[in-house]
Amino acid sequence: MRFFSIVSFILITTGCVTSPTPAPLLAMPEKPQLKSQTYQVKYVTEHASPKVKSVQLPAHKLKRNQSIKIVADKTSVTDTLKKQISDALEMINLRVTEQNNSDYILSIHQLDLSFLDDTQYQVSTPKTPYPLFNEIAAQFPSQQCATINAQVSMRLTHKASGDVVWFGKSSIDSASFHREPLIYTFNEEQIISNELDIATFIHAQNTEQARIARAKQDISVPSYQTISKLTSLVKTQGPCNRTEVSALTPMMHYYLSSILIDKIKVQ
Numbered sequence: 001m002r003f004f005s006i007v008s009f010i011l012i013t014t015g016c017v018t019s020p021t022p023a024p025l026l027a028m029p030e031k032p033q034l035k036s037q038t039y040q041v042k043y044v045t046e047h048a049s050p051k052v053k054s055v056q057l058p059a060h061k062l063k064r065n066q067s068i069k070i071v072a073d074k075t076s077v078t079d080t081l082k083k084q085i086s087d088a089l090e091m092i093n094l095r096v097t098e099q100n101n102s103d104y105i106l107s108i109h110q111l112d113l114s115f116l117d118d119t120q121y122q123v124s125t126p127k128t129p130y131p132l133f134n135e136i137a138a139q140f141p142s143q144q145c146a147t148i149n150a151q152v153s154m155r156l157t158h159k160a161s162g163d164v165v166w167f168g169k170s171s172i173d174s175a176s177f178h179r180e181p182l183i184y185t186f187n188e189e190q191i192i193s194n195e196l197d198i199a200t201f202i203h204a205q206n207t208e209q210a211r212i213a214r215a216k217q218d219i220s221v222p223s224y225q226t227i228s229k230l231t232s233l234v235k236t237q238g239p240c241n242r243t244e245v246s247a248l249t250p251m252m253h254y255y256l257s258s259i260l261i262d263k264i265k266v267q
Contacts, residue, residue, distance in 0.1 A: 105156070184233040
């Protein structure tokens with residue numbers, strides 16, 4: 001019995017000595033610092049000058065400080081636009097009044113808006129093209145934007161005689177009005193392409209059997225590999241969709257109204 005116990009002890013002791021200690025658990029390697037670079041792409045289009053027609057008749061000569069009443073019952077004129085027109089008239093030395101005994105009546109006949117065919121904006125080559133420019137320009141050579149046409153027409157009538165002494169009409173499209181280029185940005189970002197492969201490798205090497213095997217043989221953890229990825233273009237400047245273009249309406253009407261009033265000759 002004592003002999004059997006001694007033999008068992010020797011066998012157990014021998015087994016403990018000959019079984020290798022498992023290698024330490026592997027951790028995920030530290031990730032490299034990933035780079036990101038932002039680029040701009042500019043798109044431009046041709047612009048047209050406003051179309052303006054202004055005719056002043058010689059029947060009555062407008063003089064400084066004569067009074068004018070603004071009538072806009074045929075159009076929807078906002079209080080803001082009416083105030084802007086009043087200020088423009090006073091800048092040419094005409095006095096705006098709400099009274100019915102004014103010398104003249106300025107009738108606003110037309111404040112129209114209509115959507116036109118979309119405007120094509122073409123990519124603009126920078127003075128010093130960046131490495132990715134040709135690739136982006138080939139992939140996105142143009143941008144298409146909604147376009148509205150605004151028209152304003154007015155008539156100035158001598159109150160006492162009913163004679164028309166001046167009339168004018170002006171129009172412009174939204175692209176020619178704001179004249180902004182479209183600016184888009186995109187990012188070139190580095191991403192790790194084999195992170196899942198490395199995680200799978202680490203998991204496999206941390207099993208009990210693999211750790212015992214690693215105790216006898218060194219292994220190398222794969223290195224991270226990076227690739228470049230381009231993000232989508234994002235517009236950062238310039239009105240383009242219908243909502244953005246429609247928001248230009250008040251400024252377009254004011255601009256066209258100012259052009260017309262500047263055409264009125266006052267002595």
